[in-house]
Amino acid sequence: MPAFDWRWGALSAALVIAAATSATLAKGKYDPGATDTEIKIGNIMPYSGPASSYSVIGKTEAAYFNKINAEGGINGRKINFISYDDGYTPPKTVEQARKLVESDDVLLIFNSLGTPPNSAIHKYMNQKKVPQLFVATGATKWNDPKNFPWTMGWQPSYQSETQIYAKYILKNMPNAKIAVLYQNDDYGKDYLKGLKDGLGTKGLKMIVAEDSYETTEPTIDSHILKLKASGADVFVDLSIPKFAAQAIRKMAEIGWKPTHFLNSVSASVSATMKPAGFDNGQGVISAQYLKDPTDPQWKNDPDIKAWNAFLDKYYPDANRSDAFVIYGYAVSQTMVQVLKQCGDDLTRANVMKQAANLHDVVVAGLLPGVKINTSPTDFAPLSQLQLIRFKGQTWERFGDIISSDVSN
Known part of the structure; x- marks a missing residue:
């Protein structure tokens, strides 16, 4: 049996320690809802009730995140999109938000729909310090980073x-x-x-x-x-x-x-x-502020071609004359951009930090010249319209x- 060389043993131990340290550094920084392999995103939509026509937004978002997952996810992590129905009823919205935050442990709630429903969970989300991100409502009050730093709108007010x-x-x-x-x-x-x-x-x-x-x-x-x-x-x-x-x-x-x-x-x-x-x-x-897919001028537009290809593969039943489908497509891209900017720091605080640092972001589906911009003092991503x-x-x-x- 050959003699043990203590110098090689020490070197091997040092290499093992270095590798372990490197692995530790490579692991992400997480809050509930995020791991090395998954990002849990919550959503609340009126799949029933008087505002159910908006429900295609949630269906489009689910399809888009399926596309992202099929392409490898975001920085290697797959999106687990959990979407619940509130019937456009604020008390039900509260119930579903609590379920998402306290039972499902989502990292954030994304694009929940409607002013009354989002108003019902506004204080709760900020007290819990969970991002209420890119809400699907243009109420002006979502742009109040001083008093509600965990809530941000998306569309023009x-x-x-x-x-x-x-x-x-x-x-x-x-x-x-x-x-x-x-x-x-x-x-x-x-x-x-x-x-x-x-x-x-x-x-x-x-x-x-x-x-x-x-x-x-x-x-x-x-x-x-x-x-x-x-x-x-x-x-x-x-x-x-x-x-x-x-x-x-x-x-x-x-x-x-x-x-x-x-x-x-x-x-x-x-x-x-x-x-x-x-x-x-x-x-x-x-x-x-979005391209209208029914408008003939966009027939050969690269954005609309890409949108149609996406629908062909991931949401073939979509009504392509429904403006809410391209809305869901565009806002989902914005969410993906924020998560990409987060890198391996998937804490709720960093999600809001990155959401508040979007500079001239262009996502497929916006009208030419319309760009997404935010800052720590301005939580209104879109501010341009055309009659x-x-x-x-x-x-x-x-x-x-x-x-x-x-x-x-």
């Missing part, structure tokens, strides 16, 4: 959007008589505030009628009749798709033909315009890309 409509009305229809319909909650009131702020003290006199509806109402026909009776020649409709479609149909039925502004979250061809009847929706004005008008069976863009910071 509702107030900014209606300020743009107000400026358009003041410039092009200075003698307008405006009627407004809005949802009686934070979502509708946020849109309404933006409109009034945009009109200013003088412009406020242009509003001759405003009415609100509850999401529990089966129809808004009576509200449309009431607003028509005001004599308004401009109608600003701040409702979700189900009621937006009802409004367009009823207006055609009673022969009311004001200049019609429709909030962008209801500008889906399949969820609003088709159910309303294409003939009934001609000339409706809205705003967008669109419904013609035929699709939307046509007009005017320039407008920054939603219209007060400057």
Whole structure:
């Protein structure tokens, strides 16, 4: 038996220690919901109830994360996407958020939908210090990093959007008589505030009628009749798709033909315009920041080609005329970008740090010139819109890309 060489033994031990140390350094820094192999992402969607037309967003996101996983995941980690139904009912949202955070141990909740549902879990998520990231609502209050550092929106804010409509009305229809319909909650009131702020003290006199509806109402026909009776020649409709479609149909039925502004979250061809009847929706004005896949101008666009290829493979049943599908596609890319920037530091604090450091990020599906930017003091990733008008069976863009910071 050969003699043991203590020098080789010491060297071997040193190599083993070095390897172990290197392995330790290579391992990630984690909070609940993240490991060397997995990232758990929570989500809450209205798969049932009055806002169920938005549910395709959650289905698109699940499909996109399946694509990412099939391609090797993010920095070697697979996404475990856990999505629950809340029926657009805030108490149910609270229940599902608690389940995701306290039972499923997700790293974060991503793109949960709706202003009332997200408002119900706003304080809870910040108390728990769990990211409530890229919420699917344009309420202005999501951009409040000082008081709610764990919550961030994604789309342009509702107030900014209606300020743009107000400026358009003041410039092009200075003698307008405006009627407004809005949802009686934070979502509708946020849109309404933006409109009034945009009109200013003088412009406020242009509003001759405003009415609100509850999401529990089966129809808004009576509200449309009431607003028509005001004599308004401009109608600003701040409702979700189900009621937006009802409004367009009823207006055609009673022969009311004001200049019609429709909030962008209801500008889906399949969820609003088709159910309303294409003939009934001609000339409706809205705003967008995403490419409309039904618009012929994008037929050979690389983004839309890639989007179609993605749907062919991972979500073949998707309705490609539904704007919410490309919304889900774009916001999912933003989430992936943040997680890539996190590297091996998958703590909740670092997720928010990276989300607050997005600089001129372009994701497939955004209109040319629209970029994602955030900072530690600005939690509004998107702030640009373009006006669109419904013609035929699709939307046509007009005017320039407008920054939603219209007060400057």
